[in-house]
Amino acid sequence: MxxxxxxxxxxxxxxxxxxxxxxxxxxxxxxxxxxxxxxxxxxxxxxxxxxxxxxxxxxxxxxxxxxxxxxxxxxxxxxxxxxxxxxxxxxxxxxxxxxxxxxxxxxxxxxxxxxxxxxxxxxxxxxxxxxxxxxxxxxxxxxxxxxxxxxxxxxxxxxxxxxxxxxxIPNLLPFRDREKGADEEEWGELGSRVRGVCYSHTGRGYGFIRYMKKISQKCWSTNTRDEESPYGSAFVHDSSLPEGIDARRLPSRSTVFEFDLASGEDPEDTWQAHNVTVAAR
Missing domain, CATH: 3.40.50.1010 (5'-nuclease)
Structure with a gap:
C-alpha cells in the first residue's frame, strides 16, 4: 500500500x-x-x-x-x-x-x-x-x-x-537545559535528546518510553513495531527515573520525560533512556 x-x-x-x-x-x-x-x-x-x-x-x-x-x-x-x-x-x-x-x-x-x-x-x-x-x-x-x-x-x-x-513533537520546543550547539545529533538519532511518555511498565523494575522520531503523515500510528510508524521505543530502568517519580504509577501518558537516546550493551538491544528528567506532568 x-x-x-x-x-x-x-x-x-x-x-x-x-x-x-x-x-x-x-x-x-x-x-x-x-x-x-x-x-x-x-x-x-x-x-x-x-x-x-x-x-x-x-x-x-x-x-x-x-x-x-x-x-x-x-x-x-x-x-x-x-x-x-x-x-x-x-x-x-x-x-x-x-x-x-x-x-x-x-x-x-x-x-x-x-x-x-x-x-x-x-x-x-x-x-x-x-x-x-x-x-x-x-x-x-x-x-x-x-x-x-x-x-x-x-x-x-x-x-x-x-x-x-x-x-x-520533534524540535517544536527547544531544550532549555541544553547550550546552543549542544544538540549535535538530530532528534530521534542515537545520541540525541528527545521527549516521550512511558507507555509500558512491567512492574519488574523497568519499562519503555515511546517517542516520536520524526514528523510524519502517520503520526497516528503509535505501534513502534510498524516499520512506517514515526515512533520509537527506549528501555528505561527504574533506577534511571528522576527523583519523585513513583514507578508504581507507570505507565502514564500525562508525565513527559526528556532523555538521551543511548545504545544498549548489545548493538541489537533496544535503545535506552539515559539522563532522564521530567519535562511535564
Missing part, C-alpha cells in the same frame, strides 16, 4: 500565543508547527497567531518594544498573519494596576468565519473556554486537533478529535 499519497485536505493553524507562551510553550518554533500541520501533504490555507501588545510598556521599555517587533516580524516571515490586541489597564482599587488582553473573541470569530474553507483545524491553546467552539466546528464537519503544553483543560482534551502534546 502506498502511504505517500498527498492529501487534498485544507488545514488552518490558529495559535493562542499568549496562552501557549505562559503554559510551557515559551520558545515554541512556529516554523516547525507549520511543518507539523502539513505533515500529510495538506494545503495550508490559514495561519494565524494571536498575541497581546502592551503599548504603555513599549513606550517606557525599549527592549520590550524591540523584542515584540522582532517576534512579530519572525512570525510574519514564517507566513503567519499576526493579530495583536492592545493590553488594557484597570485599577483594582488596591493601588495596583491590572493588565488584561483577552483574545478569545477574536480567535472564536475568526475560526467560525474562516473555517468554512477548511477541512481540518489545528488550535494551539490549553484554554477550556474554547470547548464550545470546538463543538461548533465539529458540527460543521471540521476535524479539530488541539495542541498544547502545560495546564491544558481536560474538557478541551476530551472534546477535540485529537490532542497532541507539543512537548512530543
Amino acid at each position: 502506498n502511504h505517500n499519497v498527498q492529501s487534498s485536505a485544507r488545514v488552518g493553524v490558529f495559535v493562542d500565543s499568549n496562552n501557549i507562551r505562559m503554559n510551557g510553550g515559551y520558545g515554541m518554533r512556529y516554523d516547525v508547527l507549520r511543518e507539523y500541520a502539513v505533515r500529510d501533504g495538506s494545503e495550508l490555507v490559514r495561519c494565524n497567531a494571536y498575541l497581546s501588545f502592551d503599548r504603555v510598556r513599549a513606550e517606557e521599555d525599549d527592549m520590550y518594544r524591540r523584542g515584540q517587533a522582532n517576534y512579530t516580524d519572525n512570525l510574519r516571515d514564517f507566513g503567519y498573519k499576526v493579530i495583536q490586541k492592545k493590553v488594557r489597564r484597570y485599577d483594582n482599587g488596591d493601588d495596583r494596576t491590572v493588565t488584561k488582553a483577552d483574545l478569545d473573541v477574536e480567535i472564536t470569530v475568526d475560526l467560525l468565519r474562516q473555517s468554512k474553507n477548511l477541512d481540518r483545524v489545528i488550535l494551539a491553546t490549553g484554554n477550556g473556554d474554547f470547548v464550545h467552539l470546538v463543538r461548533a466546528l465539529q458540527d460543521e464537519g471540521k476535524r479539530v486537533e488541539v495542541l498544547g503544553f502545560d495546564n491544558v483543560s481536560g474538557d478541551l482534551r476530551r472534546e477535540c478529535d485529537q490532542f497532541v502534546s507539543g512537548f512530543l
